[in-house]
Amino acid sequence: MTQPIFLIGARGCGKTTVGEALTRACGFIFIDTDQALQAKAQKSIAEIVEEEGWSAFRARETATLQSVTQPATVIATGGGIILSPVNRDFMRNNGIVIYLNAPVSVLAERLEAFPEEAQRPTLTGKPISEEVHEVLAQRDALYRQTAHHVVDASGAPEAVVREILTALQVARAS
Numbered sequence: 001m002t003q004p005i006f007l008i009g010a011r012g013c014g015k016t017t018v019g020e021a022l023t024r025a026c027g028f029i030f031i032d033t034d035q036a037l038q039a040k041a042q043k044s045i046a047e048i049v050e051e052e053g054w055s056a057f058r059a060r061e062t063a064t065l066q067s068v069t070q071p072a073t074v075i076a077t078g079g080g081i082i083l084s085p086v087n088r089d090f091m092r093n094n095g096i097v098i099y100l101n102a103p104v105s106v107l108a109e110r111l112e113a114f115p116e117e118a119q120r121p122t123l124t125g126k127p128i129s130e131e132v133h134e135v136l137a138q139r140d141a142l143y144r145q146t147a148h149h150v151v152d153a154s155g156a157p158e159a160v161v162r163e164i165l166t167a168l169q170v171a172r173a174s
């Protein structure tokens, strides 16, 4: 199986962290759409949003998603990638999509410890835990409708990788 694997989910669910670990476990190449986008733009996400607005960031995100997708690749996406129906269809039709699902309390705890504001400018202007709650309520259904598999992402990265590998093996066997 060399189909690309897309990791989706809220800010802080571990797409980047788990994606790197998953890549080591399955011998694929790792790509993070936010990292690729920032390298190409030579600007941080906070700078892009400040100078060009969120819609310009979203357009760059769609172009990046399409340009990085290739076989044998784990693609960690940004939390808002599922807002675009074009991105949702693209991922579902071009690979296996895994939703890393974690409760608001876990997401907020991780983001409060490592806010990485250059990559995560505020979406609502509200404090982190309020924002995480509000944004997840808006997006959870979109993550679920886009995903082929939903995985519990509240454990340690190695445990999440094991769950993903199990889901992929079960899918291949059936």
Ligand SMILES: Nc1ncnc2c1ncn2[C@@H]1O[C@H](COP(=O)(O)OP(=O)(O)O)[C@@H](O)[C@H]1O
Residues within 6 Å of the ligand: 009, 010, 011, 012, 013, 014, 015, 016, 017, 018, 076, 110, 111, 114, 153, 154, 155, 156, 157, 160
């Ligand atoms: N499974 C995990 N267990 C504990 N901490 C994690 C886990 N996954 C991610 N983290 C931590 O949470 C923060 C956000 O993780 P990251 O991989 O950047 O999430 P995402 O890319 O989904 O926004 C990082 O500081 C990371 O070290």
Ligand SMILES: O=C(O)C1=C[C@@H](OP(=O)(O)O)[C@@H](O)[C@H](O)C1
Residues within 6 Å of the ligand: 009, 010, 011, 012, 015, 016, 034, 045, 077, 078, 079, 080, 081, 119, 120, 121, 123
């Ligand atoms: O949830 C979002 O809308 C965003 C999530 C971020 O990625 P992470 O989910 O990797 O933090 C990044 O793409 C950008 O700040 C927008």
Ligand SMILES: [Mg+2]
Residues within 6 Å of the ligand: 015, 016, 032, 034, 076, 077, 078
């Ligand atoms: Mg990330």
